Amino acid sequence: MKTIKIPDAAIARLALYSRPLRALLESGVSVISSEKLAQFCGVNPAQVRKDLAYFGEFGVRGVGYDVGDLLREIKKILATDKEWILCIVGIGNLGHAIVENENFRKMGYRFAAAFDKDPKKAGEELPCGLVIEPVSKLRELIRALHIQIGVITTPPDAAQRVADLLMDAGINGILNFSPTQVKTPKGYVIENVDFTVRFENLAYHISKVP
């Protein structure tokens, strides 16, 4: 495999391409054209071919891609061919929604611990089987359970503090769903997910519809 730097947008699209590939594989479909894959994902076929070209020669001209091979290769590139162990901090509505989401589980993301700062919530068992732990046990459990990724679903004013706690406990990857930008030093990876931003994109585009 070549070691060209793949743009972030291409990485995001690889994840997107893996969705229909997974569904096709489960349905027993073994070959797909770039046109069809592009159509499933709402992008153009040239984009699909360009993105896949970043990591080598794929598919047979005029025939298409082998669904299983392509999915396996995408998962290898994305490092999702192995299980990731996660914890989540902040068990409100959004925390519940994320920790209970079957898609995360299907995709190999395993929540090993759930934390909340509300002492009244500690000990409560979630439908997924996890028991809510107090934030005071964060460091200890992250180490004991070999947790690699921290998910933040706290109110915005707590997000940076929680991120600092997570990093201090040895986590180097954070997914922040709290509507504030969390900052991390070099060597840590943060994805700030703010869905209100998506509303604004939508509003902008709707206002441009004639």
Next chain:
Amino acid sequence: MKTIKIPDAAIARLALYSRPLRALLESGVSVISSEKLAQFCGVNPAQVRKDLAYFGEFGVRGVGYDVGDLLREIKKILATDKEWILCIVGIGNLGHAIVENENFRKMGYRFAAAFDKDPKKAGEELPCGLVIEPVSKLRELIRALHIQIGVITTPPDAAQRVADLLMDAGINGILNFSPTQVKTPKGYVIENVDFTVRFENLAYHISKVP
């Protein structure tokens, strides 16, 4: 204002810039440099200046931007200077998290109706005050309440059907949180928000940390 086509990524960043601007305005800060704004948003200052240059001359060289003016202009560009009326379909954990999210309300997105296909949920009052309506009333309520945007938080297998119902009822903008790509004909605007994709970005980047 010029009518240059603004790239989608710049639109997403404008939404991002508006976050600290809002906070600064509330705190009584009236001027901000592009360096400081960039720092708050985790982008570089040249990017901020380039994005803002799309819509005219802003700021005073060596001084900075007027916080209130800049926020007002960004909101005008994004069409978020007016209230948007939304409905949501699918009141599970994620539906709850979104409809109850105070940030959406603060930003002028008003949920006027909440629908669920489960007849047992119909009539249930949500903490935000909305009463869950059966999907059979979708068309009638969208028209009566002048709803402009539909938010989908159903399981993936229902998402396309719900999108079709929403469009049929006169909605032309959809935000889909269900982990499947929903397709819309030309003239309709869809934002597919799949947070599992963000996990994959994160996994990719963590696996690249030395």
